[in-house]
Amino acid sequence: MTATTPKATSTHPQFCEGIQYFGESLPEFAKYGQSSAIRAGETAVNPNDDTAVYQTILYADALRYLTLQITGAKASGHPGGFASQAEAYAALVMLGYKNIITEVGHHAPGFYSAMFLDRSLEDMGITTVQQLRDRFRERHGLLGHLSGYIPGILAPAGPLGQGQHFAMAAALLHRDQLFPFTVGDGGLGEPYIMSGMAHFHTAYPQVTNFLPVLVWNGFSQEHHSMVSTKTNAEMITYWQGNGFVEVVLVDAKDFDDQNQPGDYVDSTAFSWAKRMEFTQAVLAGVDKAAKSALSGKLTVFIIKQLKGAGVHARGAKSHNLYPKDTLDAPHIVEALKARALPPAAWQLVRENVEKAGGGPAAKTVVTEFILPLAEIGSLPLEEYPVGGEAKVATTAMGKLVGVVGQQDKNFIVTNADGNEASGIGNINQALKINHPVADDLYNQVPGGQVYEPLSEDACAGLAAGIALMGGRSLWCSYESFAVNGLPIWQTVTQAMAELRRPTPSTVTLYTAGALEQGRNGWTHQRPEIEAYFAAMMRNGNIFPLFPCDANSIQVCYDWALTTKNKGIVITASKSPLPIRTTFAQTQEGLENGAVVLQELSGDKTVVFAVIGDMTLIPVYAAAQQLQAQGIGSRIVAVINPRRLYRPHDVAWDTCAEADGGFIDDGKFATLFTGDALIGVTGGAAAMLEPIMLRSTCQRDTFAWKRGETTASAGELMAFNGLTAEALVKRSADLVG
Numbered sequence: 001m002t003a004t005t006p007k008a009t010s011t012h013p014q015f016c017e018g019i020q021y022f023g024e025s026l027p028e029f030a031k032y033g034q035s036s037a038i039r040a041g042e043t044a045v046n047p048n049d050d051t052a053v054y055q056t057i058l059y060a061d062a063l064r065y066l067t068l069q070i071t072g073a074k075a076s077g078h079p080g081g082f083a084s085q086a087e088a089y090a091a092l093v094m095l096g097y098k099n100i101i102t103e104v105g106h107h108a109p110g111f112y113s114a115m116f117l118d119r120s121l122e123d124m125g126i127t128t129v130q131q132l133r134d135r136f137r138e139r140h141g142l143l144g145h146l147s148g149y150i151p152g153i154l155a156p157a158g159p160l161g162q163g164q165h166f167a168m169a170a171a172l173l174h175r176d177q178l179f180p181f182t183v184g185d186g187g188l189g190e191p192y193i194m195s196g197m198a199h200f201h202t203a204y205p206q207v208t209n210f211l212p213v214l215v216w217n218g219f220s221q222e223h224h225s226m227v228s229t230k231t232n233a234e235m236i237t238y239w240q241g242n243g244f245v246e247v248v249l250v251d252a253k254d255f256d257d258q259n260q261p262g263d264y265v266d267s268t269a270f271s272w273a274k275r276m277e278f279t280q281a282v283l284a285g286v287d288k289a290a291k292s293a294l295s296g297k298l299t300v301f302i303i304k305q306l307k308g309a310g311v312h313a314r315g316a317k318s319h320n321l322y323p324k325d326t327l328d329a330p331h332i333v334e335a336l337k338a339r340a341l342p343p344a345a346w347q348l349v350r351e352n353v354e355k356a357g358g359g360p361a362a363k364t365v366v367t368e369f370i371l372p373l374a375e376i377g378s379l380p381l382e383e384y385p386v387g388g389e390a391k392v393a394t395t396a397m398g399k400l401v402g403v404v405g406q407q408d409k410n411f412i413v414t415n416a417d418g419n420e421a422s423g424i425g426n427i428n429q430a431l432k433i434n435h436p437v438a439d440d441l442y443n444q445v446p447g448g449q450v451y452e453p454l455s456e457d458a459c460a461g462l463a464a465g466i467a468l469m470g471g472r473s474l475w476c477s478y479e480s481f482a483v484n485g486l487p488i489w490q491t492v493t494q495a496m497a498e499l500r501r502p503t504p505s506t507v508t509l510y511t512a513g514a515l516e517q518g519r520n521g522w523t524h525q526r527p528e529i530e531a532y533f534a535a536m537m538r539n540g541n542i543f544p545l546f547p548c549d550a551n552s553i554q555v556c557y558d559w560a561l562t563t564k565n566k567g568i569v570i571t572a573s574k575s576p577l578p579i580r581t582t583f584a585q586t587q588e589g590l591e592n593g594a595v596v597l598q599e600l601s602g603d604k605t606v607v608f609a610v611i612g613d614m615t616l617i618p619v620y621a622a623a624q625q626l627q628a629q630g631i632g633s634r635i636v637a638v639i640n641p642r643r644l645y646r647p648h649d650v651a652w653d654t655c656a657e658a659d660g661g662f663i664d665d666g667k668f669a670t671l672f673t674g675d676a677l678i679g680v681t682g683g684a685a686a687m688l689e690p691i692m693l694r695s696t697c698q699r700d701t702f703a704w705k706r707g708e709t710t711a712s713a714g715e716l717m718a719f720n721g722l723t724a725e726a727l728v729k730r731s732a733d734l735v736g
Contacts (some may be wrong), residue, residue, distance in 0.1 A: 018130025103163025
């Protein structure tokens with residue numbers, strides 16, 4: 001095949017404007033390229049049709065060409081990984097499957113090329129290849145790694161080991177659709193991928209309509225992949241050993257007629273006849289795997305082909321473009337010319353992929369529509385009397401969670417450490433642990449709504465994935481261990497900030513805080529996680545909530561259920577604690593950020609801004625001691641610290657479902673102005689930043705320092721300087 005540089009007089013489809021090189025001819029195009037392989041009124045090809053095979057090759061090469069040209073346009077981005085599986089992606093689309101997710105953020109330029117070809121990107125005003133080039137890796141354009149902001153893209157992709165959670169969540173919510181997701185052999189080294197799928201399949205054996213597509217190309221980002229030495233038989237055994245009933249593997253090496261060295265070869269170097277044979281095997285294999293997954297078998301499709309197949313370099317060297325890799329560089333020019341298609345072939349590809357699956361992905365994939373939610377009605381909140389019997393906050397919330405799940409059968413609760421241990425055993429009683437062994441003693445039954453893998457990544461992944469895909473969920477964790485699930489939770493919340501549709505907020509409940517874990521020692525005392533959320537508050541859609549009692553937590557959860565596209569973090573104790581607020585006070589705290597719990601008069605006034613529930617105990621004691629010295633105090637419970645920032649501190653106006661609620665200066669002064677201000681938290685001092693930024697008082701903070709083994713919460717607070725005596729002394733110093 002030869003290629004030419006298009007001239008001003010060249011005739012080509014308008015969408016091709018910006019293509020640098022067109023091919024002059026293709027083998028057998030007159031035989032197989034005269035009409036679309038997807039017939040009128042149909043949405044997929046016949047995988048046994050030679051015309052379908054031929055046109056799948058055209059689509060794969062079109063994807064390779066665009067992937068290289070748009071990355072070359074910016075001398076930046078990642079063409080190699082997607083290129084090695086272009087036939088598999090092309091086969092999925094030609095067979096009508098467009099709900100495709102990836103675990104590999106580096107496949108982004110390939111996905112964008114696919115969205116361009118099926119016209120999805122027209123929703124962004126991208127109608128030509130030139131516009132595709134111009135807006136790649138640009139703000140308000142096609143960011144370097146995938147996001148749900150892009151029309152037709154179902155889920156974000158960046159950190160490895162996350163894509164399977166999105167695919168499984170989507171499969172759970174849409175049982176009649178197939179959700180393939182590509183996973184790289186470099187990413188396969190992440191332990192979460194296999195363990196996550198294994199636990200999910202044990203819990204939901206009937207949900208097999210997600211299809212991992214392993215891109216086995218022999219290389220990771222900068223070196224050989226750790227599974228590159230496995231034989232085909234060993235790779236098949238590996239997947240079978242992890243519960244996969246059907247393993248479909250297509251190895252390009254079996255079709256090589258060019259004597260390429262090594263176990264991994266490039267199919268684009270084959271003769272055209274062998275390219276047809278290889279692509280026919282991929283098309284048939286994908287068809288078999290898809291039907292298997294949809295028929296109730298846990299299935300994987302594996303394509304084994306050298307990384308970088310058909311682009312500018314091979315192996316790990318194809319992974320990334322650098323400043324030298326411009327569209328004028330000889331090796332880029334040569335690669336583009338090798339993949340160049342004639343204008344008629346581009347038009348044929350466009351016609352096929354636009355029809356495949358019933359239309360552009362931006363008009364057909366499940367995330368382009370709002371998922372209908374079950375009506376849950378008004379929750380049965382129970383308001384306990386202030387000053388009455390101490391109550392466990394988490395248990396009060398658990399009762400409401402049970403009601404939500406009973407009304408919404410798609411609702412799931414995830415927990416790695418066990419709900420019983422967090423004071424929310426009532427969730428298990430109401431919704432049951434999803435387990436293959438039925439046992440009334442442990443509230444477990446097949447099909448339950450409580451998902452309990454011993455992995456925070458799997459807990460956070462499925463719960464956050466359900467929310468991203470449009471359903472309700474709750475991730476419960478010990479505060480100490482939640483950090484192991486936060487990478488995917490953060491990915492989802494960032495994606496929610498960009499989504500073009502409303503979706504239920506992803507809600508978490510973190511229990512068993514450091515102060516409750518004295519006897520477990522520092523291994524269970526990691527409230528530094530609150531610094532993570534403190535930083536994330538500036539994103540604009542992250543709301544850490546700190547209910548101060550069993551009344552407060554009910555109102556917080558009730559509010560969280562009404563929100564969209566947010567990350568809501570509820571942190572509470574599992575110990576019986578005094579009831580200090582009414583429902584109305586927490587509603588005020590949610591709106592204004594904080595609420596006054598107690599005011600004692602005196603010659604001077606010390607304001608205590610308190611985050612948490614157990615931390616109120618030494619503060620109340622300090623207030624009494626200060627009063628005895630003639631010093632007044634005001635105890636303010638900080639319930640929703642995000643509201644206490646100034647509007648310009650937070651990127652709220654850049655978020656989907658933007659929330660611009662912030663307390664004004666007058667209300668802030670009413671809450672926090674005094675002769676001195678002391679911020680108190682059992683977690684990271686960073687959570688107090690909104691208050692310390694705005695206060696002009698003499699001020700100080702009392703916060704967590706580090707963990708230790710102690711016999712009580714009081715002893716642990718003392719170890720960290722959180723005592724009434726210390727608070728009294730510092731208050732007296734500040735007011736002179």
